[in-house]
Amino acid sequence: MRIHDAGRYLTPLAAIAMMNTPAAGAEAGTSHAAAAAVHARAAGRAEHGEHGVIDGEAIDQTHSAPLSPVTMSRQADSQGLLAGSHLKFLLRSYTDHLETRGGNTRNAWVLGSQLNFESGFSTGPIGFGVDAGLFSALKLNGGSGAGNMVHVDPDGGGGNRAAWTYLGLYDLKARASNTVLKYGAQILHNPFLEPHDNRALPPTFLGTSISSAEIAGLNLAAGSFTKTYARGQTRPQPLGTAYGGTEFKRFSYLGGDYSYDADTRFSLHASRAENVWDQYYSAFSHSMGDAKAIRWTGQLNYYATRNQGSSQQGQINTNAYSIALSAQHQAHTVMLAYQKIQGRQFFDYVGEGAGDFLSNSMNVDYNAPGEQSLQLRHTVDFGSYGLPGLKIMSWLVQGWGADASAAAASYADPASSLHGLYWKNGEAVHGRHWEIGMIPTYVIQGGSLKGSSINLTLMHHHATSHYSDPSNNIYRLVLNMPFDIF
Numbered sequence: 158m159r160i161h162d163a164g165r166y167l168t169p170l171a172a173i174a175m176m177n178t179p180a181a182g183a184e185a186g187t188s189h190a191a192a193a194a195v196h197a198r199a200a201g202r203a204e205h206g207e208h209g210v211i212d213g214e215a216i217d218q219t220h221s222a223p224l225s226p227v228t229m230s231r232q233a234d235s236q237g238l239l240a241g242s243h244l245k246f247l248l249r250s251y252t253d254h255l256e257t258r259g260g261n262t263r264n265a266w267v268l269g270s271q272l273n274f275e276s277g278f279s280t281g282p283i284g285f286g287v288d289a290g291l292f293s294a295l296k297l298n299g300g301s302g303a304g305n306m307v308h309v310d311p312d313g314g315g316g317n318r319a320a321w322t323y324l325g326l327y328d329l330k331a332r333a334s335n336t337v338l339k340y341g342a343q344i345l346h347n348p349f350l351e352p353h354d355n356r357a358l359p360p361t362f363l364g365t366s367i368s369s370a371e372i373a374g375l376n377l378a379a380g381s382f383t384k385t386y387a388r389g390q391t392r393p394q395p396l397g398t399a400y401g402g403t404e405f406k407r408f409s410y411l412g413g414d415y416s417y418d419a420d421t422r423f424s425l426h427a428s429r430a431e432n433v434w435d436q437y438y439s440a441f442s443h444s445m446g447d448a449k450a451i452r453w454t455g456q457l458n459y460y461a462t463r464n465q466g467s468s469q470q471g472q473i474n475t476n477a478y479s480i481a482l483s484a485q486h487q488a489h490t491v492m493l494a495y496q497k498i499q500g501r502q503f504f505d506y507v508g509e510g511a512g513d514f515l516s517n518s519m520n521v522d523y524n525a526p527g528e529q530s531l532q533l534r535h536t537v538d539f540g541s542y543g544l545p546g547l548k549i550m551s552w553l554v555q556g557w558g559a560d561a562s563a564a565a566a567s568y569a570d571p572a573s574s575l576h577g578l579y580w581k582n583g584e585a586v587h588g589r590h591w592e593i594g595m596i597p598t599y600v601i602q603g604g605s606l607k608g609s610s611i612n613l614t615l616m617h618h619h620a621t622s623h624y625s626d627p628s629n630n631i632y633r634l635v636l637n638m639p640f641d642i643f
Contacts, residue, residue, distance in 0.1 A: 230334045235284050241277020244642040251357040251635055253306050258628040265299030265306035269357030278332045290326025292358045305389030306356060323391035325361050336369040342386055347378060348438040349410050349428045349512040356388040360509040363393050374416040381409040385509045398433060399508040400578055403470040407431040408507055420444040430507065432466035434473050452485040458514050460504065475500030477524065479516035488541035492534040501526050501563040503578065517554050520592045520616040521626040525559035546600040553593050559624060561586035581623045588621035609638045
């Protein structure tokens with residue numbers, strides 16, 4: 158048994174240490190790896206934020222596809238159903254301490270494991286295969302107040318369960334040329350359903366996906382999903398919105414990422430949460446220069462959200478965007494990012510996903526109506542100083558201008574479904590807040606533990622009493638040990 162290198166495609170602005178291990182292979186369109194607010198009624202107040210940071214990584218906020226060097230048929234090169242198969246094992250130790258102003262202090266220590274089998278594809282013009290992943294967890298610390306840090310049943314019970322296991326990944330798949338169709342529980346990577354993998358086990362989504370890489374540099378994707386295996390749960394749950402807590406029956410998306418060259422990338426995606434909203438995402442990034450001197454990278458991310466169908470979460474008309482500029486000199490990268498939410502509603506996204514690729518979504522999202530925010534981020538790669546594998550990301554974000562009074566008037570009744578979102582301590586959400594954070598990460602570079610990683614997350618958020626997200630402190634230690642069995 159050997160340990161494989163763990164890795165995921167990261168944003169060029171903050172390629173902090175590669176920690177997470179996809180459950181399937183690295184082929185384009187074949188990798189794997191209920192909403193928190195929906196389950197808030199059973200498990201306590203919904204948890205938001207931390208979406209720009211996934212186990213110490215800054216997620217790829219443009220979700221641009223890596224440039225494909227050639228256009229060839231991967232199916233034509235198929236080794237066969239069994240010969241092309243892989244079995245991988247990921248062991249994770251997850252320790253978390255959360256202090257929230259006005260709330261309980263929560264502690265958890267959970268050992269999570271993923272045993273993931275990925276078959277190859279049968280030979281012929283159309284290949285068929287199957288994937289499966291057994292997810293298991295053992296709780297060493299944490300009770301019913303720990304929420305989805307530990308096991309939570311949909312009815313709110315289960316917090317005292319010491320161990321749980323379930324089939325977290327499973328799918329049937331077919332491939333023609335470089336196009337892959339899947340049905341089952343999957344881990345996805347797109348601007349709407351990026352997995353919110355900040356617990357012992359990641360969430361997965363149940364449905365159908367298709368991805369295609371027939372043209373060099375262009376990745377196309379579409380899908381339709383109806384359920385989620387939420388963090389801390391073992392049975393499929395309804396989909397829902399992260400902030401509004403509104404359940405819906407189906408989520409569908411369509412889009413593509415294009416790499417014009419190694420420096421220039423575009424993304425364009427559209428999605429629908431049935432009877433809730435239509436949401437559109439676009440992004441552009443461009444780099445120039447040499448990191449030996451200065452390499453500049455500019456990045457734009459934009460979401461437009463409009464209510465759809467029966468508008469079960471009310472009227473929605475928001476535009477959210479971020480603009481970031483980074484400068485890399487040798488081991489150091491400094492980024493300055495500005496973000497703004499235009500509209501009377503919160504910028505919202507699908508629960509259990511980290512579907513917020515805006516630059517300033519770090520500990521919290523800075524997504525209140527009218528809110529503006531500014532971030533300064535620094536990343537250093539100590540490989541240039543003789544310590545390969547060690548990286549440290551530090552940041553400071555300031556948010557201001559939040560004003561939910563226009564929409565709050567419609568939800569003044571405490572019994573209304575969105576009262577808790579738009580009202581805080583007796584007033585409509587408003588105010589200022591800031592956060593500071595640091596994430597040192599070390600990835601072992603060689604030997605029998607090559608690819609294993611240790612990640613320490615330290616975050617402090619301070620908010621005025623009427624802002625939506627409370628002040629908190631987060632201390633998190635995550636150890637990942639990935640193994641290739643075959």
